Amino acid sequence: MPIARPAPQAPRVIAHVDLDCFYVQVEQRRRPELRGLPTAVVQYNAWKGGGLIAVGYEARKFGVKRSMRGDEAKMVCPDIQLVQVPVARGKADLNLYRDAGSEVVSILAAKGRCERASIDEVYLDLTAAAEQMLTATPPDTLQEIDEETLKSHVLGLQNGESVKQWLCRTDADHLDRLLACGAVIVAELRAEVLKKTSFTCSAGIAHNKMLAKLASGIHKPAQQTVVPSSSVPDLLGSLPINKMKQLGGKLGSSLQKELGVATVGDLLHFTEEKLQELYGWNTGAWLWNIARGINGDEVEGRLLPKSHGCGKTFPGQQALKSLSVVKHWLNGLCEELSERLQADLDKNKRLAHTLIIHADGSKAQGALTKRKFPSKSCPLRYGTAKIQEDAWKLFESGLREFLDLQSSEWAVTSLSVSASKIFPVPTGTNSIVKYFGEKQQSYSQTSEVCDVYGEDTTSISSSEISGDHLSEASDLQPVNHFGEENNGCHSPGMTHQTNKCSTVNREKGVCSILEHFHPIRFLKHFPPTVDGGTSGSKDEETESFKNEDAGTSPSHEIQVDQQREIWRFNVEDVDLSIVKELPPEIQQEVQTWIKSSKRTNPAKRPGSSISHYFAPVKKS
Numbered sequence: 001m002p003i004a005r006p007a008p009q010a011p012r013v014i015a016h017v018d019l020d021c022f023y024v025q026v027e028q029r030r031r032p033e034l035r036g037l038p039t040a041v042v043q044y045n046a047w048k049g050g051g052l053i054a055v056g057y058e059a060r061k062f063g064v065k066r067s068m069r070g071d072e073a074k075m076v077c078p079d080i081q082l083v084q085v086p087v088a089r090g091k092a093d094l095n096l097y098r099d100a101g102s103e104v105v106s107i108l109a110a111k112g113r114c115e116r117a118s119i120d121e122v123y124l125d126l127t128a129a130a131e132q133m134l135t136a137t138p139p140d141t142l143q144e145i146d147e148e149t150l151k152s153h154v155l156g157l158q159n160g161e162s163v164k165q166w167l168c169r170t171d172a173d174h175l176d177r178l179l180a181c182g183a184v185i186v187a188e189l190r191a192e193v194l195k196k197t198s199f200t201c202s203a204g205i206a207h208n209k210m211l212a213k214l215a216s217g218i219h220k221p222a223q224q225t226v227v228p229s230s231s232v233p234d235l236l237g238s239l240p241i242n243k244m245k246q247l248g249g250k251l252g253s254s255l256q257k258e259l260g261v262a263t264v265g266d267l268l269h270f271t272e273e274k275l276q277e278l279y280g281w282n283t284g285a286w287l288w289n290i291a292r293g294i295n296g297d298e299v300e301g302r303l304l305p306k307s308h309g310c311g312k313t314f315p316g317q318q319a320l321k322s323l324s325v326v327k328h329w330l331n332g333l334c335e336e337l338s339e340r341l342q343a344d345l346d347k348n349k350r351l352a353h354t355l356i357i358h359a360d361g362s363k364a365q366g367a368l369t370k371r372k373f374p375s376k377s378c379p380l381r382y383g384t385a386k387i388q389e390d391a392w393k394l395f396e397s398g399l400r401e402f403l404d405l406q407s408s409e410w411a412v413t414s415l416s417v418s419a420s421k422i423f424p425v426p427t428g429t430n431s432i433v434k435y436f437g438e439k440q441q442s443y444s445q446t447s448e449v450c451d452v453y454g455e456d457t458t459s460i461s462s463s464e465i466s467g468d469h470l471s472e473a474s475d476l477q478p479v480n481h482f483g484e485e486n487n488g489c490h491s492p493g494m495t496h497q498t499n500k501c502s503t504v505n506r507e508k509g510v511c512s513i514l515e516h517f518h519p520i521r522f523l524k525h526f527p528p529t530v531d532g533g534t535s536g537s538k539d540e541e542t543e544s545f546k547n548e549d550a551g552t553s554p555s556h557e558i559q560v561d562q563q564r565e566i567w568r569f570n571v572e573d574v575d576l577s578i579v580k581e582l583p584p585e586i587q588q589e590v591q592t593w594i595k596s597s598k599r600t601n602p603a604k605r606p607g608s609s610i611s612h613y614f615a616p617v618k619k620s
């Protein structure tokens with residue numbers, strides 16, 4: 001669902017950079033003999049020469065389109081070079097393209113906040129760089145403006161004004177002057193990408209993400225388009241409503257049918273109240289905004305994908321009709337997912353928290369008819385065997401629901417697994433709290449996975465995962481957009497889920513370290529200091545860790561979940577020997593606290609142990 005965000009107060013310079021015919025360029029770099037030749041990348045599927053998933057610009061001149069199959073493409077362009085997408089485990093292996101996309105991202109990220117939006121698309125917030133350039137070396141002061149910048153398309157140029165004149169106008173308003181700087185910066189970045197990777201890309205430069213994205217596709221390949229504010233009404237006035245992101249589906253059709261809206265600009269005829277009355281407060285406000293080119297979305301500052309997914313389609317005769325065949329494919333997909341998760345963990349120190357499976361299927365009702373197969377999710381456990389086990393349980397649960405307790409014939413036509421809610425591995429001063437949080441969560445995993453057999457306790461609804469979220473999943477059309485799922489930077493262990501988990505633990509009698517190390521006992525040994533141990537800012541609702549600099553005896557609070565239990569102790573009183581009994585990942589942290597107390601000669605208490613400090617709670 002689109003989210004209406006107000007326009008930002010200060011002007012911004014946003015670029016959307018999109019690589020041209022990306023998979024084709026990657027293949028042409030791998031096989032330079034293909035350069036300059038009409039080329040397309042085909043899907044792994046021999047039927048009629050395989051489906052085209054990327055078409056080079058030389059081939060497009062002959063009328064070759066992505067919707068064609070290889071045989072059809074050969075008919076319109078007999079010399080076309082068809083390259084098959086790499087294959088692993090009987091399905092497309094996109095790692096080559098993912099890695100190539102990462103090369104480009106690392107170059108683009110040099111100039112400003114960078115958001116990797118898909119395998120070959122990036123948003124950049126160049127506001128700071130443009131402001132700096134405007135102050136130090138605005139385009140009119142440059143001895144020479146490079147050719148790539150001069151080739152820019154500036155929308156709405158009036159009275160035969162040249163691009164160079166527009167770029168160098170000193171009487172232009174601040175907004176246009178910033179965009180001119182943005183154009184110079186983006187041209188430099190694109191040249192850098194070409195030099196370092198040999199890939200060409202196209203870009204849109206505007207004051208917001210929506211307009212930048214629209215603009216990057218206007219002139220391709222290897223070109224850039226600038227959208228001054230004055231050109232926005234014309235741009236949107238001629239933009240078919242279904243070409244706008246998020247209006248390609250039901251909402252766009254409804255606007256066309258119910259309101260007779262043909263272009264985005266046509267929405268200007270409706271008041272915000274009317275649009276809200278028809279489509280709800282948020283969507284109505286969003287529609288009102290986009291009609292005016294208003295979009296407050298931030299460039300997120302994310303170089304890595306939000307989720308990992310892999311899937312495969314089984315059209316027609318290839319549909320899967322037995323549990324053993326589904327299991328075979330599901331295991332393969334889980335293996336790939338697991339490898340990618342492990343690589344992400346090793347390389348980027350990130351952990352995924354949710355496993356999702358999604359399938360499409362049909363079931364007998366006279367003939368096999370297409371039905372919605374429910375998506376299922378559960379907390380993700382690392383390790384191929386565990387992922388396979390959990391995915392299988394989710395599939396079985398989904399199938400049961402899909403069949404609605406009737407034993408009928410069924411067929412699965414697509415299958416995908418994905419991992420989402422990916423966060424950095426907790427490090428630094430919060431780790432002890434997260435450690436306790438993770439422990440609670442991991443205990444809950446078993447119960448939640450088991451629960452899918454009974455009531456559907458899936459934490460993510462099918463509607464939530466049926467969108468971009470799974471867009472990397474299809475083997476037939478692997479649209480590799482990393483997804484738009486909005487996951488703020490919550491700490492993984494101490495979210496609402498943790499609260500839910502702790503309830504589950506208590507109800508089901510599952511052990512939790514917190515149940516053994518009860519804070520009340522802790523307080524008994526180390527009474528609260530003057531403020532009574534209830535401090536903590538309001539926005540520390542789920543987690544807080546505070547180092548109070550109170551004289552020579554620093555004390556620490558750990559506030560665990562929303563119950564607002566405060567653990568407070570005096571570092572002076574901690575016996576260093578107990579540190580060795582703590583989990584390795586938090587030993588270092590505790591050492592740091594202790595060092596910071598500047599205690600030079602800690603008293604050793606023979607026989608003391610961690611249980612002395614955290615005495616187990618007696619179960620009644």
Ligand code: TTP
Pocket residue numbers: 018019020021022023024053054055119120220221476477478479480
């Ligand atoms: P796009 O950016 O949509 O297209 P493109 O880069 O091939 O061409 P253009 O110059 O017009 O932007 O997609 C990026 C890559 O994603 C594309 O090269 C192949 C892959 N892809 C699929 O596998 N299936 C699809 O349905 C689409 C749209 C893309």
